[in-house]
Amino acid sequence: MVEVRELTQTDIPSIVAIQKVITKGKVSAEWSKMMEEHVGDVRRPGFVALKGGKVVGFIIGEEKGEGFGMPRSGWLDMVGVDPKMMGGGVGKAMIKRLFEVFKERGITNIYTSVKWDAVDMLSFFKAVGFDRSSFINLIYKL
Ligand SMILES: CC(C)(COP(=O)(O)OP(=O)(O)OC[C@H]1O[C@@H](n2cnc3c(N)ncnc32)[C@H](O)[C@@H]1OP(=O)(O)O)[C@@H](O)C(=O)NCCC(=O)NCCS
Numbered sequence: 001m002v003e004v005r006e007l008t009q010t011d012i013p014s015i016v017a018i019q020k021v022i023t024k025g026k027v028s029a030e031w032s033k034m035m036e037e038h039v040g041d042v043r044r045p046g047f048v049a050l051k052g053g054k055v056v057g058f059i060i061g062e063e064k065g066e067g068f069g070m071p072r073s074g075w076l077d078m079v080g081v082d083p084k085m086m087g088g089g090v091g092k093a094m095i096k097r098l099f100e101v102f103k104e105r106g107i108t109n110i111y112t113s114v115k116w117d118a119v120d121m122l123s124f125f126k127a128v129g130f131d132r133s134s135f136i137n138l139i140y141k142l
Pocket residue numbers: 022023079080081082085086087088089090091092093119120121123124125127128
């Protein structure tokens with residue numbers, strides 16, 4: 001049974017630990033600070049998933065105002081699940097909760113961005129219902 005609740009400051013060390021395992025490396029102080037700043041920010045809803053009282057996943061979203069030729073939208077900025085718990089519905093449960101929040105706010109379009117070669121992430125997003133958007137990402141290198 002997966003429980004999903006709002007992200008709190010006390011969850012940050014658990015999230016950092018999960019991110020460290022996922023990325024097989026160090027997580028910068030900047031990343032941790034960014035996570036801390038999400039707590040309590042209504043425009044950036046964040047949730048954690050718990051199994052047996054232990055944090056096993058996190059999801060961070062963002063509400064964006066009108067712009068780029070589109071109405072107010074929801075964004076899925078980050079999602080991560082403890083590798084020991086992957087494939088058990090944790091990611092899906094967190095997506096469901098985040099999308100409920102966006103829906104309550106009258107948002108109908110939810111976007112995310114994924115590295116072109118991140119096959120696992122692409123498969124996950126496809127499985128939970130994402131499709132290709134009408135946007136393409138551009139980059140300018142300074
Ligand atoms: C992608 C991720 C969030 C999915 O979470 P999860 O809890 O393992 O996924 P779920 O068990 O909720 O799966 C939901 C659906 O996605 C599918 N899915 C999940 N991961 C998949 C994968 N790697 N390949 C194919 N399908 C996948 C499941 O089969 C399931 O489909 P169904 O509903 O039709 O049965 C999680 O595996 C993860 O954190 N991966 C690492 C992320 C990463 O590498 N990030 C890079 C740094 S940001």
